[in-house]
Amino acid sequence: MPGVPHPIDRPSSGPITSQFGRSQAPDYLKGLNEEQREAVLTIDGPLLVLAGAGTGKTRVLTTRIAHILTTKRAWPSEILSVTFTNKAAREMKERIGHLVGSGVEGMPWLGTFHSIGARILRRHAELVGLRSDFTILDTDDQIRLIKQLLDAENIDEKRWPARQFAGMMDTWKNRGLLPRDVSPADSGSYANGRGAKLYGDYQARLKVLNAADFGDLLLENIRLFREYPDVLADYHRRFKYMLVDEYQDSNVAQYLWLRLLAQGKPASEANICVVGDDDQSIYGWRGAEVDNILRFEKDFPGARVIKLERNYRSTGNILKAASSVIAFNEDRLGKTLHNDTVEKGELLSVTSLWDSEEEARTVGDEIENYQRQGEPLNSMAILVRASHQMRSFEERFITLGLNYRVIGGPRFYERKEIRDAIAYLRVVSNPSDGLSFERIVNVPKRGLGDSTVQILYNASRSANVSLLAATRMLLETEELKPKQRTTLRELVAQFDHWSARLQSLPHWELAQQILDESGYTAMWQADKSPDAPGRLENLKELVRSMEDFETLGGFLEHISLVMDRDTAEAEDAVSIMTLHSAKGLEFDTVFLPGWEEGLFPSQRTMDESGRAGLEEERRLAYVGITRARKRARLSVAQNRRINGLWQSAIPSRFLDELPADAVEVKDTGSSYGGYGYGGGASSRFNKADPFESVYETPGWQRARNQQANRKSAGPLTIEGDLVARSVDLGNDRSAFGLGERVFHLKFGYGAIIDIEGNKLSIEFEKAGRKKVLESFIKKA
DNA sequence: TCGCCCTATATAAGG
DNA sequence: TATAGGGCGA
DSSP, X not given: OTTOOOOOOOOOOOOHHHHTOTTTOOGGGTTOOHHHHHHHHOOSSOEEEEEOTTSOHHHHHHHHHHHHXXXXXXXXXXXXXXXXXXXXXXXXXXXXXXXXXXXXXXOTTEEEHHHHHHHHHHHXXXXXXXXXXXXXXXXXXXXXXXXXXXXXXXXOTTTSOHHHHHHHHHHHHHTTOOGGGSOHHHHHTTGGGTHHHHHHHHHHHHHHHTEEEHHHHHHHXXXXXXXXXXXXXXXXXXXXXXXXXXXXXXXXXXXXXXXXXXXXXXXXXXXXXXXXXXXGOOOGGGTBOHHHHHTHHHHSTTOEEEEEOBOSSSOHHHHHHHHHHHTTOSSSOOOOOBOSOOOOOSOEEEEEEEEHHHHHHHHHHHHHHHHHTTOOGGGEEEEESSGGGHHHHHHHHHHHTOOEEEOSSSOGGGSHHHHHHHHHHHHHHOTTOHHHHHHHTTSSOOSOOHHHHHHHHHHHHHHTOOHHHHHHHHHTSSSSOHHHHHHHHHHHXXXXXXXXXXXXXXXXXXXXXXXXXXXXXXXXXXXOSTTHHHHHHHHHHHHHHHTTSSSHHHHHHHHHHOOOOOOOOOSOOEEEEEHHXXXXXXXXXXXXXXXXXXXXXXXXXXXXXXXXXXXXXXHHHHHHHHTEEEEEEEEEEEEEEETTEEEEOOBOHHHHTSOGGGEEEEOOSOOGGGOSOTTSSOSOOXXXXXXXXXXXXXXXXXXXXXXXXXXXXXXXXXXXXHHGGGOOTTTTOOSSOTTOEEEETTTEEEEEEEEETTEEEEEETTTEEEEEEGGGEEEO
């Protein structure tokens, strides 16, 4: 039972060094370097561990927990240990298990912020207006709920999209704001100032539905702790140690939550250890506040700060390149990675290519080369900035017959068929779950359309009962058309049958029956679309995975909170993923394509967040490079088709920030117009002037000059460089006129036939009619 | 109510 | 270019 008081057998506290002399050091401390060891052994009081990429951060966290357990300073149930992802939590559990042996039961309070928040919320649900079996809504449910509210408020969903509002509420909840805390300014940016009111309505609706969204899992915790100090005090007594992973990714709500939980002791004595790396903070757009890590020492006065800078992952050149790029950022605590090996390793390579197809071909060739040299595909990865870049690689690898796997992308449980199946199960498990009932009432098609559902809704509202209960009532009246009434009667009867069988059947068998008897399986069997077999396969997988859970309730909790499916790594395959999802991973060889201004750094981020945005992009570059153990191969495509139109691009400024002596510039010889770089890595790396090109080859210079020409409409300054491309000269007046003869790098000569803002329709002499951006056109 | 066609839109993504 | 969602006609 968690939380049962027990005597703790405390070792006499003395100086750390004397506590474990060299000879009696326990096994788990062996192989740690000095800083790591210190981070593990500094147990009492606040501690900030700044852990650079590849410095053994997870090892420190897990060893620290093992140390606390082995020295019996706390039971597993007295350690609160939070991560951001399920994957990280799983990994930690596993590694702690290895360290302390099988003797210790799993740690009940090791998990993601959300899973722990949900756990706490279920214990005290009544205090915040929920029942302990509340449903956790995902984004999809959320949107549908918002749409209902907008409908009720007569707000035009086209003018004010539900998605947008969901995003706003997410932001508010990330900042720890309740409806009453939302500022008029924030509220005003949606539906003519009705934002805060809608937020309030939404929260009220959730309580009626006995549901919470992801944001609530923390927000309601905060409310609970603030309104019920005795509940909070109980957790203060319970948690003797707190550990937080990836602290740089925490948002305001998470920060508040942690601070409340840490308040059991004076701040200077709090046993809280946070681990993070300000240089790897790449989730600002998701509400993360780097400031949390930057001000840790203020929040917890007297905190120890330990920097882990010794890197065990990458070669000297890779570290040098990564350090050099990240040094261009101003907002950082300042760490420098180093390693002990003299080995500098291979140079990083930068290759400029004609377009994304050539980029994919080149990467494909290189991969096959490495493969011939005996390197497994599993040791190689392609890391892209935006998911649309993946396509050309996938296409190329399919033609080559090269095994690849895409990491990330649509997650298992977000698939339509899985969500439908879960909706059925949720209704069986919790008949008052109206959103789920609504989702599947007409799936498969039963002839119950919008108007029928509307009738059900109205009845449910006016009688203040759940949708299913309202349906039962309506079956006794004449309100529904006979056909619909019969159909609904059958459906309700089916649900009754299934609910009854919940006691007598294993839940996975019941699930299979539900899918079959409801006609859901048949629906996909009859579907002739190419993805139907895959969906049926997914459904089987779902039913199979249910066997791992004791109860249906347990399974549903898991599926709400644990969204990731373990990626099967059995097969040898190249990984393709975004830079964001690569954080925490490592590969021998890393391909970094698409280092072009506008794509990486992303124009949108720079437009929206200015210098801070650029710095976050640069951290992303840092994350990308530091994923490589032995090799980093970067590339630039001069032309890229984005949203159907061709854009020509110039090399990313981040390339100029690489140290020239760690980089080799490749000339593929196939580039148009001498864009290739003639003579290998060049001369000089000048940190004082970040915007001066470091590569003095002719091709590079030409590319740079092109950039200058393109911006000639505005003043060209160094500051201007950061924001230059947000200057859109096309919006009110175009530099071109109708009928004018122009030249495009890829399509050649043509005449302008239409101008919309900065998009020009051009009839090309050879290439036909195309829409292109004005900035890629020159007067002929 | 269903289904097709048209049009609007387009980072990154955890729980 | 690809897709998703809404509108409208049968």
